[in-house]
Amino acid sequence: MNKIGIFYGTEKGMTEAMAQVMYRVLGDDIASEPVNVNQAKVSDLLQYKALILGIPSYGVGELPGRTTGSQEGNWEEFLFRLDDADLSGKRIALFGLGNQQKYYDRFASSLIHLYQHFVAYGAEVIGAWSIEGYHFSRSHSVINNQFVGLVLDHHTQPEMTKDRITGWLDQIKPDLLEKLN
Numbered sequence: 001m002n003k004i005g006i007f008y009g010t011e012k013g014m015t016e017a018m019a020q021v022m023y024r025v026l027g028d029d030i031a032s033e034p035v036n037v038n039q040a041k042v043s044d045l046l047q048y049k050a051l052i053l054g055i056p057s058y059g060v061g062e063l064p065g066r067t068t069g070s071q072e073g074n075w076e077e078f079l080f081r082l083d084d085a086d087l088s089g090k091r092i093a094l095f096g097l098g099n100q101q102k103y104y105d106r107f108a109s110s111l112i113h114l115y116q117h118f119v120a121y122g123a124e125v126i127g128a129w130s131i132e133g134y135h136f137s138r139s140h141s142v143i144n145n146q147f148v149g150l151v152l153d154h155h156t157q158p159e160m161t162k163d164r165i166t167g168w169l170d171q172i173k174p175d176l177l178e179k180l181n
């Protein structure tokens with residue numbers, strides 16, 4: 001597929017809303033319409049070489065899914081189906097949602113699970129993001145003083161969301177487009 005694939009998991013719709021903003025900013029000439037992973041087949045994702053994947057946070061040590069109370073299915077179920085897929089050659093940028101006031105000691109920590117899974121599948125993960133401007137005591141999604149992907153907190157910093165998304169997309173777009181040629 002000669003476009004950027006956008007897939008997300010969501011419980012309350014916020015991660016989907018963020019994926020839709022990214023889709024609108026990128027434009028439908030280079031990006032495909034975002035797909036909920038609970039509606040996606042493994043082959044839907046595997047057809048892309050360049051991907052943006054989004055995940056909300058629901059606890060530490062947990063992927064959102066049945067384990068965290070999801071009724072509809074989320075990344076936990078999709079990754080189970082993805083199993084031991086070979087994703088070498090794929091370039092993937094990740095974003096995660098959280099609430100740094102309420103969950104300051106485990107902020108946006110589900111993102112690390114997505115990162116670890118896709119690295120283990122052999123994908124190249126890009127799009128690390130500065131922790132500056134966020135206020136939290138602990139996040140499992142920080143490696144070398146950076147988040148492993150874009151982190152959005154639309155609950156307590158809604159005014160920063162748009163600039164964070166456009167800044168991050170400017171950063172990752174050239175690397176993702178390289179994969180489309």
Ligand SMILES: Cc1cc2nc3c(=O)[nH]c(=O)nc-3n(C[C@H](O)[C@H](O)[C@H](O)COP(=O)(O)O)c2cc1C
Pocket residue numbers: 009010011012013014015016056057058059060097098099100103106107108109155
């Ligand atoms: C039960 C519950 C647990 C949550 N756990 C965390 C958490 O551990 N860390 C965090 O940063 N945010 C946590 N959140 C906040 C969500 O990640 C945040 O509301 C996110 O925007 C939800 O995205 P969604 O609407 O796509 O499901 C939690 C929210 C709920 C309702």
